[in-house]
Amino acid sequence: MTAITIQHRQSIFDIATQHLGSPEAAFIVAEKLGCSITDELTAGTEIVFAQSDIMDRRIADFFRQNNITPATEVVEDLTGIESMRIEYNFIVA
Numbered sequence: 001m002t003a004i005t006i007q008h009r010q011s012i013f014d015i016a017t018q019h020l021g022s023p024e025a026a027f028i029v030a031e032k033l034g035c036s037i038t039d040e041l042t043a044g045t046e047i048v049f050a051q052s053d054i055m056d057r058r059i060a061d062f063f064r065q066n067n068i069t070p071a072t073e074v075v076e077d078l079t080g081i082e083s084m085r086i087e088y089n090f091i092v093a
Helices: 012-020 023-031 057-065
Strands: 002-003 045-049
Touching: 002 012, 012 023, 012 045, 012 057, 023 045
Parallel strands: none
Antiparallel strands: 002 045
C-alpha cells in the first residue's frame, strides 16, 4: 500500500499517470475518491493505492525517479476577450 497526497492543480489524470502509470487508471483514482473523472481535486487529500492498482510500473517509476509531479488542471479565466463565448457571456443582438 502506498499513500499519496494530491498536490495543487493536479487532475485525476495527473494522479493516474504519475502514480499508476496510465491515464486509463483515472477510473481507479475516481473510484477511490468517490468522484467523477472530471471533478476537480482538493490539494492535500490523501489516496491509498495497492501495488495491484499500478497499470504500468515503468511509467510510474519514471515519474518517481525523476521527481516529476504533473499538474495540468485547467483553470478558466473568465475575463477578457479570449473568454467570451457566443450566447454565454457575449450576446449577439
